[in-house]
Amino acid sequence: MSHGVKKPPMKTIVILGSTGSIGTNTLDLVDRFPEEFRVAGLTAGSNDEKLEGQIRRFKPRLVALSDASAAARLRQRCEGLPVEILAGQEGLIQVASAPEAELVISAIVGGAGLVPTLAAIRSGKQIALANKEPMVMAGKLMQDEARRHGVRIFPVDSEHSAIFQSLEGHRKEDVRRLILTASGGALWTLSREELQDVTPERALQHPNWKMGAKITIDSATLMNKGLEVVEARWLFDIPESQIEVMIHRESIIHSLVEYQDRSMIAQLGLPDMRTPISYAMRYPGRMPLDLPSLDLTEIAKLTFCKPDHDRFPCLGLGYESLRVGGTMPATMNAANEIAVEAFLNGGIRFTDIVEIIRSTMDVHTTKDVETLEDALEADRWAREKAESLVVALAR
Numbered sequence: 001m002s003h004g005v006k007k008p009p010m011k012t013i014v015i016l017g018s019t020g021s022i023g024t025n026t027l028d029l030v031d032r033f034p035e036e037f038r039v040a041g042l043t044a045g046s047n048d049e050k051l052e053g054q055i056r057r058f059k060p061r062l063v064a065l066s067d068a069s070a071a072a073r074l075r076q077r078c079e080g081l082p083v084e085i086l087a088g089q090e091g092l093i094q095v096a097s098a099p100e101a102e103l104v105i106s107a108i109v110g111g112a113g114l115v116p117t118l119a120a121i122r123s124g125k126q127i128a129l130a131n132k133e134p135m136v137m138a139g140k141l142m143q144d145e146a147r148r149h150g151v152r153i154f155p156v157d158s159e160h161s162a163i164f165q166s167l168e169g170h171r172k173e174d175v176r177r178l179i180l181t182a183s184g185g186a187l188w189t190l191s192r193e194e195l196q197d198v199t200p201e202r203a204l205q206h207p208n209w210k211m212g213a214k215i216t217i218d219s220a221t222l223m224n225k226g227l228e229v230v231e232a233r234w235l236f237d238i239p240e241s242q243i244e245v246m247i248h249r250e251s252i253i254h255s256l257v258e259y260q261d262r263s264m265i266a267q268l269g270l271p272d273m274r275t276p277i278s279y280a281m282r283y284p285g286r287m288p289l290d291l292p293s294l295d296l297t298e299i300a301k302l303t304f305c306k307p308d309h310d311r312f313p314c315l316g317l318g319y320e321s322l323r324v325g326g327t328m329p330a331t332m333n334a335a336n337e338i339a340v341e342a343f344l345n346g347g348i349r350f351t352d353i354v355e356i357i358r359s360t361m362d363v364h365t366t367k368d369v370e371t372l373e374d375a376l377e378a379d380r381w382a383r384e385k386a387e388s389l390v391v392a393l394a395r
């Protein structure tokens with residue numbers, strides 16, 4: 001930090017999904033700035049071993065595991081330590097709304113993050129949002145609740161962080177388009193025929209980012225970009241007709257905003273999630289991160305092209321879900337989660353993923369999402385429908 005700059009005040013945080021890729025990157029930042037962040041709570045799904053290490057290192061008062069037997073194991077591992085260990089969704093909710101927490105980093109993967117993230121919003125916590133699926137399932141509800149409770153939702157997704165930064169200091173009425181960039185994922189160069197026989201190992205080889213398995217498969221199908229279009233619609237309160245997607249293989253330009261005068265503002269950087277996470281954690285300040293600098297002369301060339309909806313139809317489903325509205329995005333999201341899990345377990349082919357999502361959406365009767373229960377009910381319905389399609393397609 002340069003001489004004379006005031007130290008940021010201490011912030012108490014909770015990390016939902018602390019054992020995942022975003023969670024561990026967040027803790028890396030806490031490690032780098034121990035005088036700035038105090039960890040009040042951590043949560044995970046079932047990884048009691050990793051959570052134990054985090055408890056010993058960061059000393060949270062409260063933790064929760066969604067898996068009750070993992071929580072029982074963790075209690076044994078942590079006997080004698082000053083930490084309360086909770087279990088199940090109730091446990092996650094308690095950690096998300098811990099009274100001393102000011103900022104909640106929402107980094108659970110999938111729809112499982114909706115209830116705890118909403119609980120954090122309803123208890124007035126500021127949110128650093130990586131977990132995009134809740135925004136897809138119930139974006140309007142989350143934003144309405146955030147407004148009601150005086151909460152700001154700071155994007156962590158690199159594309160949305162880039163747009164957030166490119167919008168700063170500008171007037172909303174001057175925005176013409178948001179342009180989300182997409183790397184194209186691990187399988188961008190494959191033909192339709194080749195995509196059919198792709199293995200999970202192959203689809204998990206993302207060219208630029210090291211992330212959890214689910215989002216890496218979503219990147220390979222381009223469903224990740226479909227989810228991000230929905231996320232952008234609610235984060236920035238902008239209709240889908242003004243949100244575009246561009247393939248940019250190098251993941252250097254993280255996204256752009258075009259203004260009415262045709263000027264474009266973009267945010268650039270090497271792909272490292274610690275940059276957008278740190279911006280959400282210290283907004284409006286920036287952390288002096290000791291990371292490699294982007295050297296454009298070394299990169300020399302950046303490439304761009306249009307998405308290929310024929311080989312990667314999931315992106316189009318994201319737009320379609322927004323046009324239909326109501327519970328359709330939640331339905332799409334749930335069907336995708338089931339299909340991706342089945343693909344990762346070797347149960348279905350890569351190209352079956354989109355078929356399962358589309359077939360589930362085709363038979364869904366949409367209703368408005370007025371309450372949390374509306375979103376959860378659509379989620380349950382779509383999971384059941386998609387499961388039956390997985391069984392029918394099982395290899």
Ligand SMILES: NC(=O)c1ccc[n+]([C@@H]2O[C@H](COP(=O)([O-])OP(=O)(O)OC[C@H]3O[C@@H](n4cnc5c(N)ncnc54)[C@H](OP(=O)(O)O)[C@@H]3O)[C@@H](O)[C@H]2O)c1
Nearest residue numbers: 017019020021022045046047066108109112130131211212
């Ligand atoms: N990774 C990235 O670079 C990146 C970038 C942009 C956005 N995002 C978004 O951030 C979110 C997290 O992604 P990730 O890559 O960090 O995922 P990840 O590595 O798979 O980590 C997921 C976290 O969620 C926990 N979890 C899984 N299922 C759960 C459940 N049913 N209930 C409660 N907790 C559960 C996991 O606990 P266990 O370890 O116990 O399973 C882990 O802590 C996703 O929504 C993703 O789209 C990620």
